[in-house]
Amino acid sequence: MSTYQPPSAGEIRVAAITGAGSGIGRAAAQALLARGWRLALLGRRAEALEETAAPAPERCLLLPTDVADETQVRDAFARLRERFGRLDLLFNNAGMGAPACDIDQLSVAQWRRVVDVNLTGSFLCAREAFALMKAQRPRGGRIVNNGSISAHAPRPGSVAYTSTKHAITGLTKTLALDGRAHDIACGQLDIGNAETPLTAGFAAGMPQANGQIAAEPVMDVEHAALALVYMAELPLSANVPFMTVMATKMPYIGRG
Known part of the structure; x- marks a missing residue:
């Protein structure tokens, strides 16, 4: 018997998504909108958030926010609470890298x-979400952190990005443990080579562990969005601690 429970008719669920202005964040937001969710969209550019919200702007709260800024994050979640009254899902998706180098x-x-x-921003948003989920009635909710394939195996020259994504795994495990007492579930979605503007150059070639430059396959970003939807709509009695969704032939298994 499946434990998957899609929202019932008329049920209102609220999600906050960081990095919602493009890429995986936008795809996840629009997939949730298509299923009737209300959304708080966090990102640095208001115009990009407006584009994400276009399918159902009346169900979206646009929150231009730098997730690395404690005050901005606190204010964003205060506005979320004022508008929606509760939070059922936080997708900690905002992230960035640095130029590849030693x-x-x-x-x-x-x-x-x-x-x-990548790390402090996820901590700040998780801290606000955790507090809200503890206090609301009915209490509880779910936090999903975007870990990336780099939470498991680095690309060459990615010391900062990979270090933060390994740290996200520690954040995920700790939130999953500490959240039990408050009906807060936490999981991590590790995504590999979803087709977004950030992966536009992959077909031209990416540095490999053996020193070669090789083209890498990508997958439709919709697959990452649907993975997030699956995790989001599980009952709180079930959790996916870690899920990996990736382009089948990308160089991850056996990398190096």
Whole structure:
């Protein structure tokens, strides 16, 4: 017997999505909108958030936010609470990388910016979501962190990005453990080579562990969005701690 429970007719569910202005965040947001969710969309560019919300703007709250800024994150979640009254899902999706290079060529400023967005940003948003989910009635909710394939295996020259994504796994495990007492589930979605503007150059070739440059296959970003929807709509009595969805032939299994 399946534990999958799609929303019942008339049921209102609320999600917050970071990095919602493009790529995986936009695809996930629009997949949830298609299933009737209300959304708080967080991203740095208001115009990009408007484009994401276009299929159902009346069900969206646009929150231009730098997730690395504690005050902006706190204010965004206060506005979310004022508008919707509760939160059922946080998708911690916002992320960035640094130019590919050896560690001695990476500036401390570049390192800190990647850590601030990918790790501290996820912490700040999870902290606000956790507090809201603990206090609301009925209590509980779900947090899904975007881990990336780099949470398991690095690409060459990616010390900052890969370090943060490994740290996201620790954040996921800790939230999954600490959330039990409050009916808060936490899982991690590791995505490989979803077709977005960030992967536009993959067909031209990417550095490989053996030093070669090789083209890499990509998959439709919709597959990543549907994976998120599946995790989001499970009952809180079930959880997917870790899910990997990737282009079948990308160089991950056996990388290196």
